[in-house]
Amino acid sequence: MTGFDHPERAPRLLGAVTIVLTGAAGAIDAVTFFAFNEVFASTMTGNLVLLGLDVGRGRWFQALEALIAIVGYSSGLIAGTLSAGLAMRRWPWRNAVGVALTVELALLVAVGIGYYALSDPGELTLRAVLLVLGAAVAMGIQAAAMRYVGPAGTPTNFLTGTVTNWVSAMVELHKPSWNSNSALRIGAIVVFAGIGAVVQTHLPAFSYAVPVLLVAVAIGLMARVTVLNHGGLTTGDPQFAPDGARQES
Numbered sequence: 245m246t247g248f249d250h251p252e253r254a255p256r257l258l259g260a261v262t263i264v265l266t267g268a269a270g271a272i273d274a275v276t277f278f279a280f281n282e283v284f285a286s287t288m289t290g291n292l293v294l295l296g297l298d299v300g301r302g303r304w305f306q307a308l309e310a311l312i313a314i315v316g317y318s319s320g321l322i323a324g325t326l327s328a329g330l331a332m333r334r335w336p337w338r339n340a341v342g343v344a345l346t347v348e349l350a351l352l353v354a355v356g357i358g359y360y361a362l363s364d365p366g367e368l369t370l371r372a373v374l375l376v377l378g379a380a381v382a383m384g385i386q387a388a389a390m391r392y393v394g395p396a397g398t399p400t401n402f403l404t405g406t407v408t409n410w411v412s413a414m415v416e417l418h419k420p421s422w423n424s425n426s427a428l429r430i431g432a433i434v435v436f437a438g439i440g441a442v443v444q445t446h447l448p449a450f451s452y453a454v455p456v457l458l459v460a461v462a463i464g465l466m467a468r469v470t471v472l473n474h475g476g477l478t479t480g481d482p483q484f485a486p487d488g489a490r491q492e493s
Contacts, residue, residue, distance in 0.1 A: 257472065258393065259425040261465045262400055265345075265386055266429040267436035268458035269401035272379050274440025275451050276313070280372045281306060283313050285379035286386075286401035291317075309376070316377040320384020323347070328389055337392045338470045344389035345466060349459045351382045356452050379455075386459075403433055 269286040276285040284290045291310045298307035324344050331340035355378030362371040383401055390400050410426035436454070444451040 257465060258469050259428075261462050261469065262390065262393065262425065263428045263432050264458050264462040264465065265390065265400040266403075267432040268455040268462065269383060269386070270433035270435070270437035271440040271451075271458060272383060272455040274437045274444060275455065276376050276379055278441075278444050278448075278451075280376045281309050283309050283376055285313060285376060286317070286383035288314060288317055289402060289404060312373060313376050313380045316380030317384040317387075320381035320386075321388045322384075323381065324385035324388025325391075327385070328392060332392075338466065338473060341389045341392055342463060342466045342470060344385055345459065345463050348382045348385040348389070349456070349463060351378060351385065352456050352459060355379060355382070356456060359452065360449075382459075400429070401433075403430055406430060 273284045273286050276283055283294065291313045295307055295310040295314065298304070298310060324347070327347055328340045328344040331343040335343075355374060358378070359371060359375045362369075362374065387401055406426050406429055410423055410430065413421045413423060436458070440451055440454055443454055
């Protein structure tokens, strides 16, 4: 078990979804790091530190770059929370997570098409802004969707909390424990950031494909989780449905 909040017939498969999405976050950060002055699409802690450093040093141009990523991510959180919340008026949480991840994938594909269609990547061109802003929105949608999986699935793109809980749990005097899902997520973000760097170095035209493929794989896994759990909650009720709709059903 990985500690998910909801009754789950396939906890390891659901855990695999979080691992794959963590890998996608690492891979997309590698793309934006190299394409846009070392700005991250998913790791907002890094962007907030960069924003403070740039403002403190009077580097207003660089501060704007970090701010673009932060605004994009925040917009994605709003979009992901609303889309998942609306979906959960009709369907159980697993279906709603799948809907939000599908929106994320569609956005990543659209951003990729726009990025490769535009030309002349300069220091702060429309092409670079499109990449970082769009990728950050997609990562915000992903983070919002994974909130509905529970605490164990939430950090797919901010790993400080995962490292904190994982290490602290191992040395807890009262009841030490080992969370393999946390360990695998920590490894996934490192490994796929490295893979993204390698692809960016040797096959830069294909670097953006890595996170897109990983998100697609995660959607497939999430669909399987939904099927194994009969597409719904144990009670059969969709979450966040209006009271009247629940009574009618």
